[in-house]
Amino acid sequence: MTVNKWPVRTDRLELRPITMKDIDVLYALNSDPRVWAHMPSGVHTDPEKTAAQITRQVEAWDQSGLGYWTVWTPDGTFAGVGGCSVNAGVAWNVYYRFASEAQGKGFASELVQAAIPAARALRPDLPITALLLEHNRASKSVAEKAGLHLAWRGQDEGNPDPDAVRLVYSDRNLTPEVLHVILAHA
Numbered sequence: 001m002t003v004n005k006w007p008v009r010t011d012r013l014e015l016r017p018i019t020m021k022d023i024d025v026l027y028a029l030n031s032d033p034r035v036w037a038h039m040p041s042g043v044h045t046d047p048e049k050t051a052a053q054i055t056r057q058v059e060a061w062d063q064s065g066l067g068y069w070t071v072w073t074p075d076g077t078f079a080g081v082g083g084c085s086v087n088a089g090v091a092w093n094v095y096y097r098f099a100s101e102a103q104g105k106g107f108a109s110e111l112v113q114a115a116i117p118a119a120r121a122l123r124p125d126l127p128i129t130a131l132l133l134e135h136n137r138a139s140k141s142v143a144e145k146a147g148l149h150l151a152w153r154g155q156d157e158g159n160p161d162p163d164a165v166r167l168v169y170s171d172r173n174l175t176p177e178v179l180h181v182i183l184a185h186a
Helices: 020-030 047-064 107-122 137-145 176-184
Strands: 014-017 068-072 078-087 091-098 128-133 149-155 165-170
Touching (some): 020 047, 020 068, 128 137, 165 176
Antiparallel strands (some): 128 165
16 A cells, blocks of 8 residues: 555555545435444534534645545445544544444454554554444454554543443553543544
């Protein structure tokens, strides 16, 4: 994989940098309660929330040379979104969200296998992290398959579910300062 060549193709996926042209497919994904089963409060009920997410990722691409991709199957079907984006200047954040029809096919792991080397090629000094909720077993499995290890476990501050537990996975030990920053931007 070449970091500066787009789109990226994996064995089964085409990964394209997010643009505002993706608003319709990303809003459809983010407004689907099935893909937010682990965190119902995350469902997008307004396209403006999705537009803000896209704006942040377009800026990420401009600032660091990498951000989240839209994910497409060879037949042109939109499958999801994800990749690596710099979190508050202190760590790469691995992210993946797939349409319910695309879940369980290994697409998230395939995406992460492309994203992590791209991030390391650009900023090897930054840790690779994944922030997830403890009860999201599928997300936990993807992080562990990618070689990330549990770096922190605690209450998910700001989550409307008072019992929610946040997990932070990382490819290396995190300083308390880095952990504080990434949790503040979770």
